[in-house]
Amino acid sequence: MPHRQVSQQEQADRQERGSAAAALGRRRFLTVTAAAAALAFATDLPGSAQAAEVDARRAVKSDPFTLGVASGDPLPGSVVLWTRLAPQPYETGGGLPRARIAVRWEIAHDSRFRRIVRRGTATAHPEFDHAVHVEAGGLAPDRVYYYRFRAGTWLSPVGRTRTAPAAGADLNELRLAAVSCQAYHDGYYTAHRHLAEEDVDLVFHLGDYLYEYAVDAHGGARRYTDRELPAHFNKETVTLEDYRLRYALYKSDPDLRAAHAAHPFLVAWDDHETENNYAGDIPEDGGSPQDFLLRRAAAYRAYWENQPLRRPQRPTGPDMRLYRRLRFGRLVQFDILDTRQYRSDQAYGDGAHHPGPESEDPSRTMTGAAQERWLIDGWRASDTVWNVVPQQVTFCERRTNSTPDYKVSMDAWDGYPASRERLLAGAESAGIENLMVLTGDVHKGYAYDIKRDFGDQKSRTMGTEIVATSITSGKDGQDKPADWDAYTGANPHMRFYNGRRGYVTVRLGKREGRADFRTVTAVTKPGAPVTTAASFVTEVGNQGLRRV
Structure with a gap:
């Protein structure tokens, strides 16, 4: 949904607020909404006044692992x-x-748990909605493990995971998948069921894990006839309890549970985990940034509670450090970005617009200054073959048509060209040779060459962008969307465009990288088969996509 039109002065005021959000958000949140904030997000944490512990055998009378592992x-x-x-x-x-409930956990070399490696007991705190995060240590690098939980007499499903290789490991290849955008009300998670069966080492979820929109009693496009969902799902999420219940709805899906149980996930949010097209502390349709930060705090807390994230990612009020770096041997460095929490407000509203002085303002930022420095400094220190940036919104230029009055998305990097230019210049100065950007958001599958200057197609190809289509958002889709000719004609660096649902698998090796776009024919009914819509390779040291 587009923003309402605002005056230049209001846009300037919003930009000033947005640029200061990262620094002032926590202080503003605590000072302006201090009473509500303290009640909801400061005192309601495990501590000296934590809830009493109860015996799980008495408290847990039916299967507590309905949301999987x-x-x-x-x-x-x-x-x-x-x-x-x-x-x-x-x-x-x-x-x-x-009340607090003790949960035992085990991790083993085998799925029957005959060779247990580590075990322990964690506490499910009511303050965290009885979520459990175990940072299981003492494991060997680059090993497959199996894990499970026990609460009282109840045993969880078995999950399969894998540790990262040692920092100096000489890997031949790494296999990953990228997914995004899984609106429950738009269809079944058939793609997740197929993903559970893929041979990959890890999965990146690139945002819109849930949607704040209402889900009716029949599950929207799922058209349930054998059951009805409770009425409290049929409203937009705003409060902490709203977001917690919405995660419960999503995670109750068996196909999503299967994907999580099969592979380790590295998650990053986009906008719908909080509110459509928000920017920093600016809500979608105007209103008080102070009030919005209370909603953001609720959304961020529920996000952490319901994802396999480490303690440094646990939010403080409306702030959460989600950008982070992981290294997989000498082959790949992953720099996971957060393009929502620190960005300037969208220029000209948040829809499509021709570039202009407002969007091209050099002070505008997609990442915030601190994250931008962190990324470029990380590139300068990197010695891996590949540098991969999992993030949320389309990085490459994407013009709507070839006419002089073309438009671009103000919500994507096209609406922040100075910010994109700083990253491209940083990658160039760092000597990054094999750059890959992984993207979600747009409910389409795209493959791009990243040009040093998108206005000059003869300029250096600095890397590739692989855009994963949605799991369900947009419903069934089609192989060739109506705007296919316009988009491919206006963007010569666009090598692929497909509108079906699905995911992407990527294999990174010492000589080349390969991306396979995996799609299903339908999500409004379950059980569709998966096929490969297209495959592309890019050579190490000679970036640029070639279809195979």
Whole structure:
């Protein structure tokens, strides 16, 4: 949805607020909404006044593992293991008493747990909606492990995970998948079921894990006839309880649970985990940034509770450090970005618009200054073959047509060209030779050559951008969208454009990288097969996509 039109002075005021959001957001949140903030997000944490502990055998009377298990953020010697106890997932509190519950965990070399490597006990705190985050350490690098949880007499499904290779490991290849945009009300998670069966080492979720929009009693496009969803899902998420319940709805899906149980996930949000097209502390349709930060705090907390993230990612009020770096041997460095929390407000509203003085203002930022420095400094220090940037919105230029009055998306990097230029210049000065950007957001599959100057197609190709289509958002889609001719004609660096649902698998090796666009024919009914719509390779030291 587009922003309302605002005056130049209001746009200037918004930009000033947006640029200061990262520095002032926490202070503003605590001072302006201090009473509500303290009640909801400061005092309601495990601590000296934490809830009493109850015996799980008495408190947990039915299966508490309805939301499955997950793992994520693998390091050479550790990985995060996640679950959340919720015997009644569609009820506030998951049907559990407001009390601490001990949860035992095990990690083993085999799926039958005959060779257990580590075990321990974690606490499911009611303050975190009985979510459990275990940072399981003492593991060997680059190893497959199996894990499970136990609460009382109940045993969780078995999950499979993998640690990262040692920092100096000489890897021949790494296999990953990228997914995004899984609106529950737009269809079934058939693509996740196929993803669970892929032979990949890890999965990147690039945003819009959930949507804040209402889901009706019949599950929207899922058209449930055998059951009805509770009425409280049929409204937009605003409060902490709203977001918690929405995660319960999404994670109750068996196909999503299967994908999480099969592979470690590295997650990053986009906008819908909070609100469509928000920018920093600026909500979609105007209104008070102070009030919006309270909503953002609720969304960020529920996000951390429901994802396999480490303690440094745990939010403080409306702030959460989600950008982070992981290294996989000497082959790949991953720099995961957050393009929502620190960005300037969108220029000219948040829809499509011709570039102009407002969008081309050199002070505008997509990442914020601190994250921008962190990324470029990380490139300068990198000695890996590949440098991969998983992030949210389209990085390459994407013109709507070939006419002089073409438009570009103000919500993507096209609306922040100075910010993009600083990153391209930083990559160039750092000597980055094999750059790959992984993107979600647009509900389409794209493959781009990243040009040093998109206005000059003869300029250096600095890397590739691989855009994963949605899991469900946009419903079934089509192979060749109506604007296919216009987009491919206006953007010679665009090598592929497809409108089906699915995901991307990527294999990175010492000589080349390969991307396979995996699509399904339908999501408005379950069970569609998966096929490869197209495959591309790019050579190490000679970037540029070639279809195979």
